[in-house]
Amino acid sequence: MARRLMKDATRRQQGETTLQGLLLLFGGSLLTVTLVAAFVTSYGYFREYVADQLSAHAQDGATATGLSLSNAIDGTDPVAAASLIDAVFDSGRYLVVEYLGHEGEVIAGRRMPLAASKAPDWFVTLAHLPLPVAEAEVVRGWSRLGKVRVVSHPGRAYDDLWRITLGLVLAAGVIAVLGLLGLYLLLRRALGPLKALESQARALGRRDFRKRVRVRSTRELNRVTEAMNQMADDLGQLFEGQGKLIQHLRKVNNEDSVTGLASRSAFDQRLKVEVESEEKSAPGVLVMIQLASFIDYNQTFGREQGDRLLNEIASGIRAFVDQHAESFAGRRTGAEFAVFVPGASAADVRIWAEELVRELDAIYTGQAAQLEVLVHAGLAVATPGAGARSLLAAADEALRAAQQYDRSCSLLADTGVENHHNTDTWRSIITQAVRQNKLSLWLQPMVHDVDQELVHYQVFSRIDTPEGSLKAGLFVPMAERLGLVADIDRMLIAQALEYLDRHPGRRLAVSLGISSVADVAFQEDLLTMLARAGSTAGRLWVGIAEATISHHRKVVTSLVRKLVRLKVPVLVDRFGVGGVPFSYLKRLPFRAVRLDNSFIHDIDRHDENRFWLESVIGIAHSRGVKVYATGVETAAEYSVLCKLGIDGAMGYHLGRPYAADT
Incomplete structure (x- = not known):
C-alpha cells in the first residue's frame, strides 16, 4: 500500500507545473498585462489626438469657406457660392460642405460617403471616430446671409490611426518576445542549481554521497547548495562510520582477533547450521588441523612472532578456502584450526588436505628454524542425521591418531560411512542433469511480521538423478568447483521467469553462484533474459553472495548497475560471512540484505548476534535497505526477529520448501 501511495504521489508530482514554468507564467502574464495597458493607453491617446485634429480641420474648413463667401465671393449668388463649394469639396478632405440659408435650406452643397483607403472596415467600425460638425456665418456688411456647415472626411484619420495601431502592436510584440526571452534566460540561470539539487537528492536516495552541486546562482540558492553539499558530506561520513561499526561488531563477535578467521563460537555455529539444517545437511568433510x-x-621466539606465524598459517588456510566454493574455516584454540568443505567426497578432501598440510608444514618449518615441528590433520565425514558435535568429536579423534606419527600427515576418521561420489561422478551427474533439463524449482516463503504476510518466495533448485532428487546444498558446491554452476543458474533463471509469467501476482528470489557472477558469458545471457522478460523481471529478486562482492568487486559493481537499469531488485545474499566492509552499500544500489542463517540460529540465546543484528537493521533501514533473515527454525527465533524489526524471514518454522509445479 505504501509503495502504491508513493507511486501515485510521484505521478501527481510529474503532472504539476515546474517552478520555472510557474515563474515564467507569472512574469509573462504580468508583462502581457503591462503591455496591454500601455497599448490601450497609447491607443486612446492617439485616438483622441486624431479626433481633435479632425475637429480642428473641420472648423478651419468652415471658417475659410465662410470668409470666402462673405468677402471674396458674393454670397447672394447661388452659382458663385456653388462654384466655391465645389472647389472646396473637390479637395477630398470633407464629407459634407454645405451653404445653408436662414431657414436651413441648402443653397449649395456637396456630400460623399465615408471610406478609408488603407484601414480595414472592421478597424473603422471598431475605432469609430466622432464626426465633428463645424459651422461658420456668412455675412455681408451687417446682414447675415446664412451659414456654412462642414464635416471633415475621417478617412485619413482612420489610416493614420491604423498605422499607429500597427506600430504599437509590433512594438508590444517585440517587447513581449524580448522580455519573455530575457526572463527565461534569467530564470534558467537563477534556478539552474535546482536541477543539480534534485539530481543530488536522488543520488542521496540511492546512497551515493559523492555528488556535489557546483552551479552558482543567487545568494539564497547558493546557501541551499552549500547546505546540501555539507549534508552529503555528513551523511557520507555517517554512513562510513556506521559501516565501520557493523564491521567492527562482526569482527568482535565472529572473527578471531589474531588470524581474522572465524572464531570458535562462530565456526561451531555455522558448522551446526551446515550439517544439521535439513536443506543443507551432508555430505561434507570437516578437517581439523593442529x-x-x-x-x-x-x-623460543616470543608471542609476537607466534602471532605472526599464526597469521601466515591462516593465510594458507584462507587460500585453500578460496579455492573450494562454500568452504569456511576458523581458529579453534591456540594452534588448532578447522575447515569444513561441503558437498565434497572424503577421497577428494583427503587429497586436498594432504596438499594443505604440506603447504602449512613448509610455512611452519621455515619459521621454526632449529625447532623440530610438525603439522597434523584429522578428517571426518558429515553423516545425515548426525550433529555437529559428533562430527567435531570424530575429526578430533582422527587428529589425535595423526599426532601419533612423527611426520606431518592427515588421517580420515573411520565412521563406517561409504565415500560419497567422487569428482568424476559428480561431473557426470551435473552435466547430464543440465543436458536433459532435469532441474526443478522448489519454493520457500519469505514472510513478514507476526501475521506472516508473504513477501516473496525463495527459489531452491534440485536435480533429478537415478538416486533421487538432490538438494542444492549437495550439488551446488561441486558445481562451483567443476565450473558448471553457470549452466545451472541459466536454467534456474529461465524457469523462474517462466513461472512468473504463469503467476503474475507472485515474486521470486534467486541466488547466483560465485562463478556465475564472474562469468562474462553468463552475465550477458542473464541480462538478455531479463530484458526480454520486460516488466516480469521486476518481480524477480537477484541475490549475490557477499563473498562474491569480496572476490569480484568490479564485476559485481558492473552487473548490479546493469540489473538496476533493468529495474531488477538486487540483494546481498549470505550477508555477514563474506568479510566485506559494509561500505559497499554506499556505492551499490542494493535493495536488501539477506542474513546468513548462522547468525539466526539460536539468536534468542545469543546476545552478541542479537546486538549485531539490531545494529545492522537500524543502519540498513536508515539507508532504505531491507533486511531479511534465513534459517528460522523455532518460534523463539522468529519472535526475536519480529521484535528487532526484520523485514522478512524464512525457515522451516515458517514454511517448508515445496515443488513449484505442485
Missing part, C-alpha cells in the same frame, strides 16, 4: 610444538615455538 600445529605440533607450538608452545615451544612461542617460548
